[in-house]
Amino acid sequence: MIGTPHASAPVLAAYSYCEAVTGQQAGNFSYGIRLLPTAKRRAMSALYAFSRRVDDIGDGPLDDESKRLRLEETRAVLGRIRDGDVEEDDTDPVAVALAHAARRFPIPLGALDELIDGVQMDVRGETYETWDDLAVYCRCVAGSIGRLSLGVFGTVPGARDAERASEYANTLGLALQLTNILRDVREDAANGRTYLPSEDLAKFGCSAGFGSAVPPEGADFTGLVAFEVRRARALFAEGMRLLPMLDRRSGACVAAMSGIYRRLLDRIAETPQAVLRGRVSLPGREKALVAVRGLSGYDARSVHRQTARGRA
Template sequence: MDVPASVSAAVQAAYSYCETVTGAQARNFAYGIRLLPADKRQAMSALYAFSRRVDDIGDGPLGDAEKRERLEGTREVLDRVRRGAVSEDDTDPVAVALADAAARFPIPLEGLDELIDGVLMDVRGETYETWDDLRVYCRCVAGAIGRLSLGVFGTQPGVPGVERAAEYADTLGLALQLTNILRDVREDAANGRVYLPADDLAKFGCSAGFHTATPPPGADFTGLVHFEVRRARALFAEGYRLLPMLDRRSGACVAAMAGIYRRLLDRIAADPEAVLRGRVSLPGHEKAYVAIRGLSGIDTRHISRQSLRGRA
């Protein structure tokens, strides 16, 4: 594995731990992350490992009070990183790797605070009346990840509109999260969670929820899914404007990650009720194909042309 020469053995061990977590648990993101050079790949793995820890607390079997306590514990780790209070011999490898990544790249660590805030919204069981309400949640748990990642990727100087790069990264995160929400509607319902806006559910007669393999009687579930797919595609089109602002390998990483989710969205659109029957996913060979296209620049150029023309 190519590693930066200036990384000590202790820090490299911490990064290796984070990369192991990423490879084992990041079903889609790992395909993009592996396209990056070593220093950026390691930094992204540190961000993922910390984010995974936060998500696992929110999704785990603990009671709500203990979840809140554990989440505040992750915020304390983040504060230690922010203060430069994490040494190489710290017993928490994620903290060690994140501290090194934050020293190497201009990572907006407040984005991880937003992630914690978003997971706390899950713990409280919040629901969302409108898309504007849901958008706030999506910005916390996904848009923030886009902005954090941009701190690692950096931008190409002199590119027109580059001052909006963080906005586009945020929007692309929203597109990915809305795709996740559509994919997981039945799984989330089984866990007592509803993310889709109540206004949208009522509009399509789906307020009864998604607890079975078929839509509720009288519901226009296909209409609901297609409505949300159009919203997600518009977010993808806007977020893809980020790609020309990145260097080749960072652009390939984003094109691969977003391309996998975009194909997943297309699969959901083609058979909306599939999300009620089971987890919709792409086979590994198709994910690898998307990653190769991203690295070759094929998807990056194609997506950039589409977004500039205002199409998804």
């Protein structure tokens, strides 16, 4: 088993694999973790690579029964990591890297069980009547990532309200996931999935779904998007209270990822029907600029100003 935090050659190779996966597939996530010191960046890459594996099973071409089997196999790998049964020469580099990261940092591995639970909800084709129902799903697939990340970041000694750090990390995850849901309404509809709460769809006349580039006849799609954007912004404002509890580089990482998603949310708010024509995204240069500003301009006072504006 991997017995010490020291990174041997096989462990370093496993981390390199995870960093390659992250660089190729992580998109917005990768811009934030570039700001972290090496050990934390490697740990976050291991978390991403494992999470990517889980997501790919849920989104892949397998039939539902095969997906369920693969997810349980992945849960078994997680159990081996938790029990310390992963050797440095294991053939699974993601397991090797994550096992090492979990020994170096107090990562709450149970949150990865929640991620698997959330993807199983996708496989079952669950829909959500209310925001409270959807929030359970969002906690599993995104709040879990916030809490896992906090295990790597840690909090600064003496941070005020540090006992609420996990709550705020979870809330940021919900904000990011709701932004993703708004961005992907057309793509999800094409895959037979609807995430927005049924009661919200009914309220704005959108229960017919999003199968075309125009809203359903008589629907107030702009009103629906504005309603969900306000909810996401309130979640961001609450979750951003986490930032003063983090060290500068961890805080900059979170600020960068949150900033990218908040800009994306602004784009969606400005042109709601754009999400029905395709995936709304930010140019790479704009993402990089947000990330650089996160490292050079992050400070607790700016965070307090941002959260105050979000609550207004």
